[in-house]
Each structure stands twice: as C-alpha cells, then as structure tokens.
Amino acid sequence: MTVHHHPPDELLAMFAAGTLDLGQHIGVATHLVGCPKCRAVVRAMEHVGGAMLTGLPPTAMSDGALEAMERRLDETSRTSIPERRRGPAFRDVPGLPDFLNSYPDSPWRWIAPKVHLRPIRLPEPSATRVFLLKSSPGTRMIEHTHTGLEMTCVLSGSFVHAGGHFGPGDFDFGDGSVDHDVRINSTEDCICLVAMQGDLKLNGMIGRLLQPLIRM
Amino acid sequence: MLSETPDNETSDAARWARLIEAVAVRRDREAFAALFRHFAPRIKTFMKRSGASEQLADELAQEALFAVWSKASLFDPGSAGAAAWIFTIARNLRIDALRRQKRTPTSDTSETELEFQRDEGPLPDAGVAASEIEARVRDALSALPDEQMRVIELSFFHETAHAEIAKMLDIPLGTVKSRLRLAMARLRSLLDDFS
Numbered sequence: 001m002t003v004h005h006h007p008p009d010e011l012l013a014m015f016a017a018g019t020l021d022l023g024q025h026i027g028v029a030t031h032l033v034g035c036p037k038c039r040a041v042v043r044a045m046e047h048v049g050g051a052m053l054t055g056l057p058p059t060a061m062s063d064g065a066l067e068a069m070e071r072r073l074d075e076t077s078r079t080s081i082p083e084r085r086r087g088p089a090f091r092d093v094p095g096l097p098d099f100l101n102s103y104p105d106s107p108w109r110w111i112a113p114k115v116h117l118r119p120i121r122l123p124e125p126s127a128t129r130v131f132l133l134k135s136s137p138g139t140r141m142i143e144h145t146h147t148g149l150e151m152t153c154v155l156s157g158s159f160v161h162a163g164g165h166f167g168p169g170d171f172d173f174g175d176g177s178v179d180h181d182v183r184i185n186s187t188e189d190c191i192c193l194v195a196m197q198g199d200l201k202l203n204g205m206i207g208r209l210l211q212p213l214i215r216m
Numbered sequence: 217m218l219s220e221t222p223d224n225e226t227s228d229a230a231r232w233a234r235l236i237e238a239v240a241v242r243r244d245r246e247a248f249a250a251l252f253r254h255f256a257p258r259i260k261t262f263m264k265r266s267g268a269s270e271q272l273a274d275e276l277a278q279e280a281l282f283a284v285w286s287k288a289s290l291f292d293p294g295s296a297g298a299a300a301w302i303f304t305i306a307r308n309l310r311i312d313a314l315r316r317q318k319r320t321p322t323s324d325t326s327e328t329e330l331e332f333q334r335d336e337g338p339l340p341d342a343g344v345a346a347s348e349i350e351a352r353v354r355d356a357l358s359a360l361p362d363e364q365m366r367v368i369e370l371s372f373f374h375e376t377a378h379a380e381i382a383k384m385l386d387i388p389l390g391t392v393k394s395r396l397r398l399a400m401a402r403l404r405s406l407l408d409d410f411s
C-alpha cells in the first residue's frame with residue numbers, strides 16, 4: 001500500500017502529546033495502522049516528549065513517597081499486562097486500529113442510495129463523531145464539510161475529488177472551508193473511517209447527522 | 217555509583233535504559249529508586265502543569281513509577297528511548313485521569329494504553345526493524361537545531377500558545393510559526409526514507 005496523503009504534522013505531534021480528543025485520536029490512529037512513515041514521526045514526537053519530561057523542574061514528592069512505593073512493591077509480584085477481551089466488533093473491516101474491537105458493535109445502516117453508515121460509539125463524550133462510511137462504485141456526493149475539522153481515512157476502495165486521488169491508507173483532512181465533489185472511482189465499495197468534529201446532538205437521528213454531510 | 221547528575225544526554229539515556237533493564241531482569245530495587253528519584257518529581261510537575269492538584273499530581277507520579285516497575289520487561293533497551301518510554305506512561309496516565317472525570321465509574325481506564333499501541337514489532341510494509349527506526353528517530357532529532365526542538369516542545373507538549381512562546385523566547389510571533397513549520401518539515405524529511 002502506497003500512502004500519498006498524510007495527516008498534517010501538527011496532528012501527529014498532538015497525537016503523540018496525548019492532546020487530541022478520542023474521536024480525533026481514532027482518526028489519526030487509523031492512518032497510523034497503514035503508514036510506517038507517520039508512525040516514525042509519532043515516535044520522534046514521543047522522544048521530544050521524553051526530552052521535555054527530563055527537562056522539567058522537579059516538584060518534591062510527598063513525604064515518604066518512595067518508602068510507600070517500596071512497601072507496595074514488596075506486596076506485588078511482577079504484574080502482567082491484563083489481556084482484554086476483544087470482541088469481533090469491527091474485525092470485518094480491514095485496516096482499523098485493534099482497540100476499536102472493544103467498542104460496541106453496530107450494524108451498517110442505509111442512509112442514502114448506495115451509501116451506508118456504521119457509527120462507532122465512543123466510550124466517552126467527544127466533540128468528534130466517528131463512523132464508517134461505505135459507498136458503492138460510481139457514487140457521487142457532495143462532501144459538505146462541517147464547521148469543525150474532519151478526517152477521512154480510506155480503508156478500502158478509493159475516491160477522487162479536486163484535492164486528488166485517495167486510496168487505502170490515505171488521509172483526507174478538511175477544515176470545513178471547502179466543499180468537494182467526491183466520486184467513488186474504485187470497482188469495489190469504498191469504505192472510509194470519518195472523524196468529524198461537530199456540534200451535533202448525541203441522541204439525534206442518524207439521518208440528521210448525515211444530512212449536512214452528504215447531499216445526493 | 218548511581219550518580220544523580222549524569223554529565224550529558226547520551227550517557228543519560230543509556231543510563232536510564234540500563235536502570236530499567238535492571239528492574240526488568242533483576243527486580244533491582246536500587247535501580248528503581250534511582251528512576252523514582254529522577255522521574256517521579258518531574259512527572260509530578262508535568263501533571264501539575266496539566267492542571268492536576270498537588271495531591272493528584274503526587275499520586276499520578278507514583279502510579280507512573282509503579283507502571284515503570286510492573287512494565288519494565290516490556291521496555292526494549294536496544295530500541296526505545298527510556299525517557300520517551302516513561303513519557304508515554306505519564307501521558308497515558310494523564311489521559312486516564314482526565315477521563316475518570318468524564319466517564320462512568322465503571323469504565324476501563326487501561327484502554328488508553330491500547331489506544332496508543334501501534335508500532336509493535338517490525339513494520340510489514342517498510343521491512344525495517346523497530347531498532348533501526350528508533351536509531352533513525354534519534355538521529356533525526358539530534359540533527360534538529362535546539363531552537364526548533366524547543367518550539368515543538370513548547371507548542372505541543374506544554375500546549376503553550378504561539379503568542380506566549382513568542383514572549384518567552386523573545387522572538388516575533390511570525391518566527392514562532394515559521395520555526396515550528398520548519399522543524400516539523402525537517403523532521404519529516406529526515407525520517408522520510410521509510411516507506
């Protein structure tokens with residue numbers, strides 16, 4: 001897989017710093033699954049984080065903190081990383097980060113002719129909505145971006161718009177300023193993960209969610 | 217033997233890595249104490265700067281060092297940077313702490329760690345070993361001028377506003393922005409040989 005469109009470096013730095021909200025984190029993490037280049041940038045940023053940490057002025061720990069810790073170590077044998085139960089949730093969709101498989105599964109829903117949507121329900125409130133979007137070959141739509149940031153990661157298939165051709169692994173980043181005329185140009189379904197910032201109600205109808213996003 | 221003031225960055229990094237390895241292999245208490253004395257007070261500062269109270273910051277710093285103890289065997293001294301590794305532990309704990317304020321009490325906070333799990337093992341498409349990537353990352357970072365490194369650090373890890381950085385470094389706002397752009401572009405080009 002050759003990746004041609006990457007997230008802006010600022011997003012990768014914020015990912016490494018741990019300052020993205022969960023929805024945006026998922027958007028970037030999905031790109032990282034297929035992009036060693038960006039994984040290296042994130043690693044580099046984590047090293048910057050390490051340098052930042054060692055460069056901080058120390059704040060004295062509470063009295064007896066080390067001694068209390070040592071007592072705690074006496075009581076603890078080597079702890080292994082807890083193995084979490086992973087559901088099959090999104091295993092049928094290739095290219096997603098593994099941690100999504102612990103989220104509740106959800107079915108594909110028809111939202112427009114030749115377009116299906118599958119929400120990814122986050123375990124915490126996030127300003128960013130995340131969902132999978134599946135469009136059949138030849139589908140055209142107006143991608144009407146939102147007021148906020150929007151990330152689109154191609155998982156399979158491809159689409160094309162004025163900004164270029166987007167295939168598996170590619171990351172399309174919109175800041176809400178451009179409307180694109182999007183056309184699915186693969187012979188198979190095009191499945192994307194979309195992380196969209198927006199001020200939409202959690203209990204809103206899925207149709208209402210998508211109405212401003214897609215107009216056939 | 218376990219001096220508290222190592223002389224330069226390289227020996228520093230190598231020394232932390234040795235200490236973590238000693239904890240992993242021999243459950244070395246003295247090595248752990250040295251790590252604790254160096255990192256816990258700095259993690260505490262990190263947490264306080266992220267908005268944690270004195271007490272919470274203290275607890276989180278202790279949690280971080282406990283994680284260093286229990287996960288030491290997952291640290292690969294040949295590849296990952298020790299400080300970077302400990303930073304990721306502190307970062308994840310910080311995210312967990314922020315989430316505990318938001319989520320239902322039953323939610324599982326070890327999730328954060330999984331969310332950042334990504335580059336385990338060799339990268340299939342690149343065919344490059346993790347240790348080679350780490351070496352490349354370190355080279356790239358050391359090739360980055362200090363002033364550019366500093367802007368990245370302030371901007372993303374201290375979440376300092378660009379205007380504030382300009383004031384701190386006594387440079388024009390435009391210079392902050394261009395320095396940041398330059399730094400990131402340079403870093404990427406230094407790392408670019410991967411895929």
Ligand SMILES: [Zn+2]
Nearest residue numbers: 006007035038
């Ligand atoms: Zn990339």
